[in-house]
Amino acid sequence: MQDRDLQPVLSVKELSVRFGRGAVPAVSNVSFDVGRERVGIVGESGSGKSTTGRAIMRLLPPAAVVTAERLDLGGDPLLAKSERQMGALRGKDIALIMQDPRYSLNPVLSIGKQIAEAARLHLGLRGKPAQDAARAMLERVRITDPERVMALYPHQISGGMGQRVMIAMMLLARPKLVVADEPTSALDVSVRKDVLLLLDELVRENNSGLLLISHDIRMVAAFCERIIVMYAGRIIETLTSLEEARHPYTRGLIAALPDPKNPVRRLAVLDRAKLDLEAAQ
Numbered sequence: 001m002q003d004r005d006l007q008p009v010l011s012v013k014e015l016s017v018r019f020g021r022g023a024v025p026a027v028s029n030v031s032f033d034v035g036r037e038r039v040g041i042v043g044e045s046g047s048g049k050s051t052t053g054r055a056i057m058r059l060l061p062p063a064a065v066v067t068a069e070r071l072d073l074g075g076d077p078l079l080a081k082s083e084r085q086m087g088a089l090r091g092k093d094i095a096l097i098m099q100d101p102r103y104s105l106n107p108v109l110s111i112g113k114q115i116a117e118a119a120r121l122h123l124g125l126r127g128k129p130a131q132d133a134a135r136a137m138l139e140r141v142r143i144t145d146p147e148r149v150m151a152l153y154p155h156q157i158s159g160g161m162g163q164r165v166m167i168a169m170m171l172l173a174r175p176k177l178v179v180a181d182e183p184t185s186a187l188d189v190s191v192r193k194d195v196l197l198l199l200d201e202l203v204r205e206n207n208s209g210l211l212l213i214s215h216d217i218r219m220v221a222a223f224c225e226r227i228i229v230m231y232a233g234r235i236i237e238t239l240t241s242l243e244e245a246r247h248p249y250t251r252g253l254i255a256a257l258p259d260p261k262n263p264v265r266r267l268a269v270l271d272r273a274k275l276d277l278e279a280a281q
């Protein structure tokens with residue numbers, strides 16, 4: 001029998017996405033695997049990070065034409081699934097954490113009801129057991145007063161708490177893979193690290209794979225074993241640490257972000273004229 005830990009959770013081969021036939025591809029022949037590990041996708045705005053994440057979740061608009069030689073979750077081909085089958089998988093086997101919890105949580109349902117609904121859908125729990133699972137999960141994401149928070153509505157909680165609630169809801173069913181798309185960029189700087197640490201802790205505890213999508217290559221390097229660098233819809237290099245960066249685009253991404261250990265007065269700006277992006281074409 002194949003070791004569960006050795007088989008990739010996600011296997012992507014030659015994934016391409018176009019928004020309309022004949023359009024320039026937003027994602028071009030992208031291939032990578034994610035095991036029970038943390039893998040980051042970085043790149044500037046428009047490089048195709050989110051489109052890659054959404055293609056995996058099968059959450060792209062109908063105009064998107066998605067092709068892949070392989071897009072498998074735990075060996076199961078996702079492109080062969082019906083919308084109904086995908087619906088059953090999302091939140092259970094594959095979870096998406098988006099940028100702003102205020103838009104991903106249902107505004108008309110209390111926090112407790114939303115998590116209990118996730119427990120019903122993915123764990124088959126109802127009534128008190130569903131409520132208990134919701135409370136336990138809120139405690140797990142270190143919400144100190146879960147009873148009070150369960151009665152609140154999304155607009156009544158802070159961004160940081162909202163993202164903890166999202167993490168609680170998304171990780172309740174211990175999904176095989178978590179796709180987190182800029183999970184902290186809408187949050188106050190003071191809580192970003194805590195939320196990421198929490199996500200990291202839960203992903204490790206569940207032995208899930210994590211695909212962390214972000215423009216912040218330093219943050220990704222701090223949390224991920226591997227960093228996939230995208231430019232213009234393609235993967236231009238994959239790193240295990242920032243020191244390995246060879247491509248001028250990747251170096252540009254690193255230089256364009258502040259380094260807390262090495263503060264400078266003026267940050268570098270990505271200079272496209274100097275980039276040899278032939279490799280990316």
Ligand SMILES: Nc1ncnc2c1ncn2[C@@H]1O[C@H](COP(=O)(O)OP(=O)(O)OP(=O)(O)O)[C@@H](O)[C@H]1O
Binds near residue numbers: 047048051
């Ligand atoms: N719904 C859509 N319709 C048409 N084009 C789209 C759509 N979504 C994304 N694109 C295009 O696909 C390309 C990749 O966008 P994508 O959002 O994946 O990039 P990104 O790297 O995630 O950027 P950001 O960090 O700004 O989200 C861009 O050229 C974008 O304009």
